[in-house]
Amino acid sequence: MELSEVTGDRLVQILATLANPHRMRILAALAGGQDYVSRLAREMGISRALLQVHLRKLEAAGLVTSRLVLSEDGKAMKYYDIEPFSLHLTPEALAAAALSLTADQSQGDRK
Amino acid sequence: MELSEVTGDRLVQILATLANPHRMRILAALAGGQDYVSRLAREMGISRALLQVHLRKLEAAGLVTSRLVLSEDGKAMKYYDIEPFSLHLTPEALAAAALSLTADQSQGDRK
DNA sequence: AGCACCTGCAAGTATTTGTTTGCAGATGGA
DNA sequence: TCCATCTGCAAACAAATACTTGCAGGTGCT
Numbered sequence A, B: 001m002e003l004s005e006v007t008g009d010r011l012v013q014i015l016a017t018l019a020n021p022h023r024m025r026i027l028a029a030l031a032g033g034q035d036y037v038s039r040l041a042r043e044m045g046i047s048r049a050l051l052q053v054h055l056r057k058l059e060a061a062g063l064v065t066s067r068l069v070l071s072e073d074g075k076a077m078k079y080y081d082i083e084p085f086s087l088h089l090t091p092e093a094l095a096a097a098a099l100s101l102t103a104d105q106s107q108g109d110r111k
Numbered sequence C: 001a002g003c004a005c006c007t008g009c010a011a012g013t014a015t016t017t018g019t020t021t022g023c024a025g026a027t028g029g030a
Numbered sequence D: 001t002c003c004a005t006c007t008g009c010a011a012a013c014a015a016a017t018a019c020t021t022g023c024a025g026g027t028g029c030t
Helices: A008-018 A021-031 A037-044 A048-060 A091-098 B008-018 B021-031 B037-044 B048-060 B091-098
Strands: A064-070 A076-082 A087-089 B064-070 B076-082 B087-089
Touching: A008 A021, A008 A048, A008 A091, A008 B008, A008 B021, A021 A037, A021 A048, A021 A064, A021 A076, A021 B008, A021 B091, A037 A048, A037 A076, A048 A064, A048 A076, A087 A091, A091 B021, B008 B021, B008 B048, B008 B091, B021 B037, B021 B048, B021 B064, B021 B076, B037 B048, B037 B076, B048 B064, B048 B076, B087 B091
Parallel strands: none
Antiparallel strands: A064 A076, A087 B087, B064 B076
C-alpha cells in the first residue's frame, strides 16, 4: 500500500491505528511471520480479548489480513498476516492527502 | 527528521499527532509557507482557541516550530513553520521502532 | 475611550478510545 | 464427562482527546 493510493480520511485512520504501542508491537510480532490469536496473546503477555480488539482495528485499517485455518488436530485457528505497506510521510505528501479530507466541520462556515 | 532517529514512544506520539484531520490541514497550510495564528485560524475557518490547541500538539511532537515576531505596526504575531520530516513507514521500520517502546503494562507478566 | 487587531490559557463538557470481565460456542483427548 | 485448546463478542467502566466558552493581557489608531 502506497501513500499516493489512499485518501486523506483513510490516511488518518491508518495513522491513528499505528499510533498505539500495543498495535505497534503486534505489527512487529507479525513482521516476524504470521501467527494466530491465542499464541500471539501468550507471546505478548496480553489478554486475548484485548489483542482481538487491536487486531480488528488493524484489519479495519487494512494493515493486516486474517484467515481461518483448521489445524491438523481439528482446531480452528485464526491466522493474521501483515499486509505490506510503504508510507513515505513528508509535509508535501500530507498536504496532498489533506486535499481529499472530507468536509465535516471546521471549514467554510465561520460565524 | 528521520524514522531511524526516533524512539518507538516518540513515533507513537508523532503518529498520533498526524492522525487528525485538523492537524493534517494545518500542516498542509503551513507547507505553503509560514503563517501566524489568527490568520491561519481565519483561513481555515476554525476558532483560534482550537487552532492553538492543535498547534501546541504539533509543536510538542516536533512537527512545527514557532517564533514570536513583532510586526511593523507593533503587533506581536506568533509565526509557525513546518519542521521538515521524512518518515518512511514500513512493517520492518515499525518493528524496529517497537523495540524501543517503554515497558509500561502489556509485557512480561502474564498470570 | 472604544475598537480592531494580536497573544495566551484554563475550566467544563462532549466524544472517542482503551481495557476488563464475563459469557458462549466448537474440537479433541484422557 | 471433564479439561485443554481454539474462536467470538458485548457490556461496563476507565482514561485520553477534542472542543467550546470565557476571561485576560498587549499594541495602535480614531
